[in-house]
Every structure is written in C-alpha cells, then in structure tokens.
Amino acid sequence: MSDQKRLFLVDAYALIFRGYYAFIKNPRINSKGEDTSAIMGFMNSLLDVIKRERPDHLAVCFDKGGSADRVELFEAYKANRDETPEGIKTAVPYIYEILKAMHIPIMVKEGFEADDVIGTLAKKAEKEGYQTFMVTPDKDFAQLVSENIFMYRPVFGGGYETWGIPEVQKKFEVTDPLQVIDYLGMMGDASDNIPGLPGVGDKTAKKFLAAYGSMENLFANTHELKGKMKEKIEANQELGLLSKKLATIMLDVPVEFNEKDFEMSEPDIPKVTAIFQELEFRRLIDNFNKTFSAEARETATAMQTSNKAEAPKTTPKDIKSAGEGQFSLFGGSEPSATETASEHTRQTAATYSHFYQSVAPGMATKLFVKNLMNQTSVCFDTETTGLNPLTAELVGIAFSWEVGKGFYIPFPEDKAEAQALIEVLRPFFEDENIQKIGQNLKYDIKVLAKYNISVKGKLFDTMLAHYLINPDMRHNMDILAETYLNYTPISITELIGKKGKNQLSMREIPLEKQTEYAVEDADITLQLKEHFEKELGEANTQKLFDEIEIPLVRVLAAMELEGINLDVPFLNALADDLNKDIETLVTKIYDVAGEEFNIASPKQLGIILFEKLKLVDKPKKTKTGQYKTGEDILSALAKEHEIVRDILEYRGLAKLKSTYVDALPLQVEEATGRVHTDYMQTVAATGRLSSNNPNLQNIPIRTERGRQVRKAFIPRNEDYTLLAADYSQIELRIIAALSEEETMIEAFKNGEDIHASTASKVFNVPIEAVTREQRSNAKTVNFGIIYGVSAFGLSNQTDLSRGEAKELIDTYYETYPKLKAYISKQVDFARDNGYVSTILGRRRYLKDINSRNALVRGAAERNAVNAPIQGSAADIIKIAMINIFNKLDAGNYKSKMLLQVHDELVFDIYKPELEELTTLIKTEMENAFKMEVPLDVEVDTGLNWLEAH
DNA sequence: CACATGTGCAA
DNA sequence: TATTGCACATGTG
Numbered sequence: 023m024s025d026q027k028r029l030f031l032v033d034a035y036a037l038i039f040r041g042y043y044a045f046i047k048n049p050r051i052n053s054k055g056e057d058t059s060a061i062m063g064f065m066n067s068l069l070d071v072i073k074r075e076r077p078d079h080l081a082v083c084f085d086k087g088g089s090a091d092r093v094e095l096f097e098a099y100k101a102n103r104d105e106t107p108e109g110i111k112t113a114v115p116y117i118y119e120i121l122k123a124m125h126i127p128i129m130v131k132e133g134f135e136a137d138d139v140i141g142t143l144a145k146k147a148e149k150e151g152y153q154t155f156m157v158t159p160d161k162d163f164a165q166l167v168s169e170n171i172f173m174y175r176p177v178f179g180g181g182y183e184t185w186g187i188p189e190v191q192k193k194f195e196v197t198d199p200l201q202v203i204d205y206l207g208m209m210g211d212a213s214d215n216i217p218g219l220p221g222v223g224d225k226t227a228k229k230f231l232a233a234y235g236s237m238e239n240l241f242a243n244t245h246e247l248k249g250k251m252k253e254k255i256e257a258n259q260e261l262g263l264l265s266k267k268l269a270t271i272m273l274d275v276p277v278e279f280n281e282k283d284f285e286m287s288e289p290d291i292p293k294v295t296a297i298f299q300e301l302e303f304r305r306l307i308d309n310f311n312k313t314f315s316a317e318a319r320e321t322a323t324a325m326q327t328s329n330k331a332e333a334p335k336t337t338p339k340d341i342k343s344a345g346e347g348q349f350s351l352f353g354g355s356e357p358s359a360t361e362t363a364s365e366h367t368r369q370t371a372a373t374y375s376h377f378y379q380s381v382a383p384g385m386a387t388k389l390f391v392k393n394l395m396n397q398t399s400v401c402f403d404t405e406t407t408g409l410n411p412l413t414a415e416l417v418g419i420a421f422s423w424e425v426g427k428g429f430y431i432p433f434p435e436d437k438a439e440a441q442a443l444i445e446v447l448r449p450f451f452e453d454e455n456i457q458k459i460g461q462n463l464k465y466d467i468k469v470l471a472k473y474n475i476s477v478k479g480k481l482f483d484t485m486l487a488h489y490l491i492n493p494d495m496r497h498n499m500d501i502l503a504e505t506y507l508n509y510t511p512i513s514i515t516e517l518i519g520k521k522g523k524n525q526l527s528m529r530e531i532p533l534e535k536q537t538e539y540a541v542e543d544a545d546i547t548l549q550l551k552e553h554f555e556k557e558l559g560e561a562n563t564q565k566l567f568d569e570i571e572i573p574l575v576r577v578l579a580a581m582e583l584e585g586i587n588l589d590v591p592f593l594n595a596l597a598d599d600l601n602k603d604i605e606t607l608v609t610k611i612y613d614v615a616g617e618e619f620n621i622a623s624p625k626q627l628g629i630i631l632f633e634k635l636k637l638v639d640k641p642k643k644t645k646t647g648q649y650k651t652g653e654d655i656l657s658a659l660a661k662e663h664e665i666v667r668d669i670l671e672y673r674g675l676a677k678l679k680s681t682y683v684d685a686l687p688l689q690v691e692e693a694t695g696r697v698h699t700d701y702m703q704t705v706a707a708t709g710r711l712s713s714n715n716p717n718l719q720n721i722p723i724r725t726e727r728g729r730q731v732r733k734a735f736i737p738r739n740e741d742y743t744l745l746a747a748d749y750s751q752i753e754l755r756i757i758a759a760l761s762e763e764e765t766m767i768e769a770f771k772n773g774e775d776i777h778a779s780t781a782s783k784v785f786n787v788p789i790e791a792v793t794r795e796q797r798s799n800a801k802t803v804n805f806g807i808i809y810g811v812s813a814f815g816l817s818n819q820t821d822l823s824r825g826e827a828k829e830l831i832d833t834y835y836e837t838y839p840k841l842k843a844y845i846s847k848q849v850d851f852a853r854d855n856g857y858v859s860t861i862l863g864r865r866r867y868l869k870d871i872n873s874r875n876a877l878v879r880g881a882a883e884r885n886a887v888n889a890p891i892q893g894s895a896a897d898i899i900k901i902a903m904i905n906i907f908n909k910l911d912a913g914n915y916k917s918k919m920l921l922q923v924h925d926e927l928v929f930d931i932y933k934p935e936l937e938e939l940t941t942l943i944k945t946e947m948e949n950a951f952k953m954e955v956p957l958d959v960e961v962d963t964g965l966n967w968l969e970a971h
Numbered sequence: 972c973a974c975a976t977g978t979g980c981a982a
Numbered sequence: 983t984a985t986t987g988c989a990c991a992t993g994t995g
C-alpha cells in the first residue's frame with residue numbers, strides 16, 4: 023500500500039436517505055417516540071467506513087439551500103421530488119451535533135449541493151497529492167473518478183466497493199469517466215429530475231457512447247440514425263444539452279482544501295456517548311467505543327497497511343482460552359478433534375468475543391452429540407445446496423446453546439455417508455425433551471424430513487415470534503439482528519455471491535467460512551430468542567405462539583412436502599384451445615386498430631384506444647401519465663365498441679394462459695411429480711397465510727373459462743378423491759359475533775342466506791321478494807363493511823350513484839346499529855392503544871391511526887376494523903388445521919390435508935376413509951372456536967378441485 | 972439482471 | 983376513495 027495521504031469525503035444526505043430507507047420496514051423508534059432510523063443508519067455507515075479504512079483525513083458534506091444555478095437552468099429540477107420525510111428532517115440536527123462531538127469537519131456551502139462541494143474538494147486534494155474517496159452510493163459521482171479519486175460505494179447486503187477508472191469504464195462502457203456525464207445526460211435520472219433524451223435508456227445511451235463518444239458528436243451525426251429514434255433525438259437536442267449540464271458536477275465551489283482542517287482527531291467520547299444515550303443507541307455506544315479504542319485502531323491499522331481485506335487475526339491467547347473451555351465439554355478430548363477454530367472481530371458490526379468451531383468427523387462428532395444431548399434447549403440451522411427442500415442436500419448443520427459459542431457439523435457429499443452422519447444426530451432431533459430453536463424452522467424441518475428425521479420437542483421460531491410481536495415489519499434474520507442486536511451478520515450474498523451464473527453453492531465455500539457464517543446465524547438466532555421470549559410475554563401472545571403458530575409449522579411442512587397431483591395433459595390441451603381463441607382475437611383487434619401492436623402493453627394499448635381511435639373525450643390517466651386501461655375502464659366502453667370487448671376477452675385469456683395454464687405444469691416437481699406450494703407464515707399482516715411458487719390461493723373460479731383450471735387439480739390416484747371444505751361466510755359471522763349485533767346473529771342462527779336477509783331488511787321487502795340486484799347490492803355492502811367502505815367506494819363497486827350508496831350505507835347501519843358501534847369501538851381502541859387484536863390476541867399495530875393526514879389515517883382506521891376480522895378468521899382456520907392434522911396423524915389415516923385457501927381446506931381422501939373423515943373434518947372446522955354465532959362448513963368431493971365445490 | 976408499474980386472479 | 987395477498991408482461995434503470 024502506498025503511503026499517499028487519504029481523504030474521505032462523505033456524501034451525508036445520500037447516506038442519511040439510504041440509512042432511513044434501509045430501516046423503513048423496521049423503523050427504529052425510541053421510547054420518546056422519535057424515529058431514529060436515519061441517524062442510526064448514517065452512524066452505522068460512518069463508523070463502518072472509519073473502522074474499515076482508518077482515514078487520516080475525513081469530512082462530511084451536506085447540501086444547503088439547493089443549487090440556485092441548477093434551478094435556474096431547469097425549473098423542474100428537483101421540483102417534484104417527494105418532500106423530505108419527517109424522520110430525516112429531525113435527524114439532521116442530531117447528526118450535526120454528533121459530528122461536532124466527534125470532531126469531524128462538516129462541509130456546507132450555502133447554495134451549493136454536496137456533489138459540487140465534494141467534487142471541488144476532491145480535485146483540490148488531488149493537486150495536493152491526496153487519494154480521495156467519495157463515500158456515496160450515487161453513481162453520478164463516477165464522472166469525477168481519476169487516478170487519485172475513487173468512489174467508495176456501500177453495497178446492499180453489506181460491504182463496500184471501490185470504483186476507480188477501470189470500474190467506471192466497465193460499468194458505464196466508456197473510455198473516460200467524464201463520459202459518464204454524457205451517459206447521464208442521455209439517459210436522464212428520474213430521482214434527480216434530469217430529463218434525458220426521450221426514448222434513451224441505459225442500453226441506448228451506452229450504444230451511442232460507443233459509437234459517438236459524446237452527446238455533441240451524436241447530435242452531429244444524427245443522419246446516421248433512423249426511424250423514430252432519429253426524429254426524437256433531432257427534436258430534443260436542447261433538452262439533451264440541458265440534461266448534460268444538470269448532470270455535471272461543478273468544480274468551482276468557493277471552498278478551500280486546507281489539509282489540517284480535515285485531519286481526523288480524537289472524538290469527544292463522553293459527549294458522543296451522551297448524545298447516543300439520549301437517542302437510546304445502546305449498541306451503537308459499544309460499537310463507537312470499540313471503533314475508537316486504542317486496540318481497535320492498532321489492529322485495523324495493521325490490517326490496512328498490510329492491505330488485507332480479510333478479518334484481523336486472533337491473538338493466540340484468545341484461541342487458547344476459549345478453546346480450553348470448549349474442549350473440556352468433550353470430556354478432555356484432544357484438541358485435534360477440531361479442524362478449525364476462529365475468533366475474530368467482524369468489521370461491519372458491533373464486536374463481541376465469540377468462539378465458533380467445526381467438528382471433525384468420527385469420534386469428535388460422537389462426543390459432540392453426547393454433549394448436545396445434555397442440553398435442554400439448542401438452536402440449530404441447516405446449510406444446504408439450495409432453497410428447495412425437496413432437492414436440497416445438507417451441507418452442514420450449525421448448533422449453538424450458549425451465546426457466543428457454537429459448532430458446525432459439515433456433511434459429506436456422498437449420500438450414504440451423509441445419511442450415516444445424520445443418524446448420529448437423530449437422537450438429538452427426535453428427543454422430545456430438548457427444545458429446538460431456529461429461524462424459519464419449517465425449512466429445516468422439511469430438509470430433515472427428506473433424510474427421514476422428524477424434529478420433535480418444543481420449538482421456538484424467531485421469525486414467527488417476531489411476526490407476532492409486529493406483523494407489519496420484516497422478519498428476516500439479518501434485519502432482526504440489526505434491529506435488536508445492532509449486529510450485521512455475514513450476508514449470504516457476501517458469502518456465495520449475487521444470484522446468477524457466478525453464484526456459488528454452499529459446498530464450494532471453504533469450511534472456515536461456512537463455519538463462521540452458519541454458526542453465527544445459530545448464535546444470533548439464539549440471542550434473538552432470548553430477546554423475543556420476553557416480548558411475547560409482554561404482548562400476551564405467548565399462547566397464540568405456543569398453541570397456534572408453532573404447532574402449525576409442522577402441519578404446513580407436511581402439507582408442502584405432500585404437494586398435489588396436477589393433470590398436465592389436460593392443461594396442455596387447454597393451452598391449445600386458448601391459443602386458437604387468442605389468435606382469432608388478435609387478428610380481429612389488429613384489423614380494427616389498423617396496425618399491429620402489443621395488446622398486453624397498457625402503454626401501447628392506451629395510445630391505440632385513446633389517441634388513434636379516440637374512443638373517449640377525456641381519457642383517465644395513471645399517476646405516471648399513461649392512459650388507464652384497467653378492467654373497470656374498458657368494461658364501461660365495452661358496450662359500444664366491439665374492439666374493447668375483444669381486448670377484454672384477449673386479456674382474460676392471455677392472463678389465464680400465462681399465469682395458470684402455461685405456468686403450473688412448469689412447477690411440477692421432478693422428484694415427486696406433484697406441485698408443492700410454499701406457505702408463508704409471516705407475510706400477511708393480518709395473520710393469514712400466503713402461498714407462493716406457485717400461488718395456489720388464487721386459482722380462478724369466477725368465470726367459466728377460468729374455473730376449468732381447477733379441473734387440473736386431481737387426487738393422487740383412483741383410490742382417492744378430492745374433498746374441499748369451506749367455511750361459509752366466516753368473516754361476516756365473526757363481525758356479527760364480535761359486534762353482538764342480534765339481528766345478524768339471528769339470521770345466521772336461522773341458517774338464512776345472509777345477503778338476501780340483509781337485502782330484505784335494508785330494502786324493507788319480504789325475503790322471498792328480494793331481487794337479484796338487491797341481493798347483489800346488499801352483498802357488496804356486507805363485504806364493504808368488513809373492509810371499511812365509503813359511499814364513494816360503494817358507488818364505484820355497484821351501479822348505485824354516490825347519493826344512493828350513502829343512503830344504502832345509512833339504512834344498513836340503522837338495520838345493524840351494533841355494527842356501527844363496533845366499528846367505532848375498534849377505531850377508538852386503536853387510537854388509545856396503538857393496536858387492535860383478534861379473538862386469539864394476535865395484534866396489529868397501527869402507527870398511523872392518529873396521523874394528521876386524513877388519507878393515511880383513513881387507511882389505518884380501515885385496518886383497525888378489517889384486521890381483527892380477517893385475522894380472527896385466520897386464527898380459526900389455523901386451529902382447525904392443527905386439530906385435523908393431529909387426528910389424521912394419530913389415526914394413521916392415508917388421507918392427507920393438501921391445501922389451505924383462507925377459508926377452505928382441500929384434502930386428498932382415501933376413498934374407504936371418506937365417510938368418517940367427512941364428519942371429522944366438518945366437526946373440527948365448525949368447532950374450532952366457539953362463538954355466539956355458529957360456524958358452518960360446506961363439504962363436497964369430486965374427481966377434481968372444481969367438482970369438489 | 973433487478974425493480975417498478977399496470978393489470979388481474981383469489982379469499 | 984374497500985382488506986389481504988402473488989404473479990405475469992412490459993418497460994426501464
């Protein structure tokens with residue numbers, strides 16, 4: 023490494039915004055209710071840079087008052103950027119304070135953007151013989167890169183990349199970094215409001231630069247272009263040159279580079295600590311102290327000068343002492359039983375002493391298992407060759423039962439050997455008395471099931487725990503570690519690379535790194551468990567966790583492994599039919615339109631319909647300026663225009679074909695010949711499940727053509743039949759019971775058709791005299807109530823005018839007065855407590871319930887009404903699933919539960935068991951939860967899913 | 972290749 | 983200006 027002096031210039035707002043949005047799903051809120059995400063994000067980045075690079079010169083640059091020059095150039099410049107979020111505005115004064123306490127220079131120049139300040143300083147420092155690193159994710163800075171000026175870019179998933187001249191050349195396909203300005207000028211930048219040349223994106227800009235080298239030269243040679251592109255470029259030269267000016271970072275800001283002003287000096291540790299304490303950044307204080315402790319500096323400096331990106335080496339003393347403690351666990355076995363041991367300080371995170379070790383094959387493993395069996399509670403994490411448990415092979419399993427310590431058992435590639443190894447571990451996994459802790463245990467359970475291991479004993483899943491603590495947040499382990507432990511674990515991307523052809527398999531990773539990664543995950547999961555256990559108790563959701571979500575894990579794992587049989591030849595025949603009809607429609611549409619275009623492109627379709635054919639006077643537009651061509655819009659025009667009818671039919675058929683008929687056969691698993699969906703237990707904020715790869719919860723049923731797809735879901739063989747069991751009107755029954763609305767409760771108790779009954783009451787006609795239209799309108803209101811409908815929304819959904827809709831809603835509330843009271847009660851509760859709950863105490867927090875923004879508040883109020891209803895229905899069917907699964911299991915039935923579709927369960931029933939199970943299923947579902955309103959379940963069977971309805 | 976948008980399927 | 987989801991095609995970055 024050269025001894026050139028190094029200057030780091032930090033683009034403050036870019037990192038603040040980045041930090042703020044990194045926490046957007048799990049914002050950091052302190053006890054005073056302040057959103058400290060932006061400060062936390064920024065400080066993490068700053069400390070990270072300091073720790074990694076130990077800059078000798080550093081400054082943080084801010085904007086002030088925007089750039090008068092640029093605004094003058096182009097009035098729209100940065101005009102329609104979203105307003106700066108509140109959480110960022112409040113963060114800035116704190117950040118100033120912290121930087122001052124850290125004795126880090128702050129660069130601001132009124133009327134100039136940080137870009138320009140950084141650019142000017144970088145160039146000046148270069149003349150003084152410095153190497154400058156611009157710390158920013160913003161690619162605009164690439165234009166400044168030179169032999170001595172670099173971009174130091176944080177990358178998602180942790181780490182940094184340095185862009186020098188070669189990187190910029192490669193990224194932008196240019197020879198000179200200055201051409202980045204031409205690139206940006208041509209392509210434009212939506213976030214900076216640089217318009218760019220119309221119709222020119224990344225690809226075209228690169229092509230032009232390769233051919234012409236600059237925008238000016240492109241304009242001088244437009245005669246070489248052709249078609250639309252030629253016209254557009256020639257017509258927009260002025261706009262292009264303006265864009266180029268906007269994209270140019272100015273280098274003439276009146277700032278001086280006096281090197282001693284930029285020297286790093288000792289921070290005022292007590293002062294910084296005090297501010298962090300005020301903000302409640304406990305972990306950050308540790309991080310800060312470690313960053314600036316004398317020892318940390320020495321290690322880092324040593325590392326930096328040796329130019330090693332690797333983690334610093336351990337002192338031999340640490341390994342020895344940690345090692346001795348561990349080895350004694352093996353009853354004094356030889357240290358040679360271990361292959362690797364590591365103890366290091368990771369740079370991206372708060373550091374703590376830890377001891378991770380992989381266990382050598384043979385005797386060491388047996389000794390390890392012996393020790394494992396002495397524990398009452400163990401966290402484990404499987405590492406596999408892929409994400410599909412049906413095909414993934416075990417690469418290793420990490421274990422941890424004490425914070426900071428853990429072990430890794432690598433698995434051999436040979437199948438027989440791997441099976442032999444897992445047999446050694448079987449006593450642990452199948453021990454009823456050892457609690458198993460993990461993150462997303464459903465995955466591990468499925469993987470182990472393929473090795474014929476069933477995971478027994480009490481479970482604690484940190485992902486599920488956090489889902490109950492706050493379902494609106496995200497629950498992946500990296501985010502949880504950052505939020506609750508202020509620790510950034512090794513990211514999987516860092517380990518195996520981004521997905522694509524260069525991504526490595528876990529098996530290709532050196533054992534030391536596998537160990538570090540896997541055991542760290544187990545260790546962190548263990549720490550998270552200790553954290554969440556308390557929180558579950560505080561929110562009174564322990565019971566929901568232990569009795570619903572946790573038992574459901576095994577149920578879902580079994581359903582997913584089971585899969586469902588799909589009639590592929592039938593779907594292929596359906597595809598042929600669809601193709602013929604689609605072709606006919608396409609020909610007809612092109613004929614009327616007078617040209618060929620992409621009907622599936624809303625953009626092109628809008629232009630044909632509303633510019634060429636001028637079907638309406640004032641077409642509606644989307645927020646991005648496109649014509650609206652949604653189903654509702656087109657349906658209104660269908661009566662008068664045959665082409666619109668054809669387009670609607672085309673859309674329907676094309677959708678059917680691409681999403682279901684063509685896609686489903688591709689999802690048949692080779693290993694089983696069946697389709698295996700993946701149920702997500704922690705996605706829906708209300709407590710529902712969701713389904714993906716493929717989504718089997720949105721298979722068509724409403725249109726004749728669509729419901730044919732259901733015929734493709736068939737029993738496993740002729741000895742079986744499909745059975746579908748549906749809750750009838752479960753959500754309305756729940757709202758009737760929760761609101762204690764007697765009129766509605768009576769209707770359900772009498773087994774009335776609830777929509778007809780409602781119509782009869784609100785339109786004041788005998789139930790036999792209710793018209794189809796009246797029932798339909800009543801049905802719409804009934805559903806609307808569950809979602810928190812407005813008169814406007816109702817009139818949109820029906821043929822009613824806004825006035826009629828309002829009247830209908832008023833009459834509805836007169837008919838069911840307690841419903842109205844219940845709705846108000848929910849909203850009030852949410853205002854007072856900040857959350858609402860389901861019948862089983864599942865919470866949803868509504869942070870916007872007291873928002874001053876009526877739109878935002880309204881949405882929260884609707885959630886306050888809807889979440890307990892939708893969520894309680896989810897609670898109930900989950901109970902039913904667990905009970906049914908346990909009975910099928912205990913009774914050794916051949917029949918299997920296959921699918922859940924929110925209020926429906928689908929089973930593959932062994933014919934001899936049909937009668938018995940029909941009763942069992944119906945009984946379990948109807949009695950899953952007792953309410954004032956009876957639950958009613960309709961059961962039907964058939965040769966396929968459609969017939970079973 | 973990743974992401975946003977528009978559209979549309981289900982409960 | 984109705985709740986919760988997932989996925990497809992297109993178009994862009």
